[in-house]
Amino acid sequence: MDARDWDERYAANELVWSTEPNQFVATELADLPPGRALDLAAGEGRNAIWLARRGWEVTAADFSQVALDKGRTLAGDTAVRWVCADATTWSEPAAYDLVVLAYLQLPAAQRRAAVRAAYDALVPGGTFLLVAHDSTNLAEGAGGPQDPAMLMTAEDVLADLEGTAYDVVRAERVARTVGDRNGEEPVRTAWDCLVRLVRSR
Known part of the structure; x- marks a missing residue:
């Protein structure tokens, strides 16, 4: 899906995602001291807003302007820098203490x-934090993209970070x-991959 497709998806729904932060973002980052954060492919900004409310100076970037406009509304008085940009071509070197990539599913x-x-x-x-639908979710889990690519x-x-230095x-x-939020469907397990690194140099 390109930016236009995502604009249409975001425009067709009151909210595509929850207003609450992703559970892994919240548990992994709750104890980090605030600094400068980038939520790359932020969507409607749920993680960016959560970070900003915890004292972070946050940039939320997404290639859907519709999503960013919804995020700005959701944020209210919470200060977030909203930037319309493609995650694959983002270039702001050595600028952040934290970067979050949550459920950016790409080839x-x-x-x-x-x-x-x-x-x-x-x-x-x-700190680098990525959470995404795991490859095993297709056969063993629930929901998520159905294209293994x-x-x-x-x-x-x-492997994507080969040649870089991190812990x-x-x-x-x-x-x-x-x-199902209404309790009409059984509770199921989804499988995600989680990668948390600290850049060494």
Whole structure:
């Protein structure tokens, strides 16, 4: 899907995603001291807004202007810098203490470009956090993209960063519980990959 497709999807729904932060973003980052953060492919900005309300100076970037406009409305008085930009061509080197990539599902070459752009945006000592639908979710889990080319593993993400210097905090498959919000469907397990790194230099 390109930016126009996503604009149409965001325009057709009151909210495509929850107003709450992703559970892994919240648990992994709750104890980090605030600094400068980039939420790359931020969508409607749920993670960016959560970070900003915890004291972070946040940039939320997405290639859908409709999503960003909705995020700005959701944020209210919360200060977030909203930037219409493609994650695969982002270029703001060594500018952030934290970069988040949450559920940016792209084919391998585009994913690698976005992962490298996110890493390059970190200062030394900065934290990189990626959460995405894991490749195993297609056969073993619930929901998510049904095209295997859009899925990944933690190992794929680490391979995208070959030649860079980092310390691995976590790189693994994690379970996420999903179910109908009205209780009409059974609770199921979705499988995500989670990669948390600290840039060494």
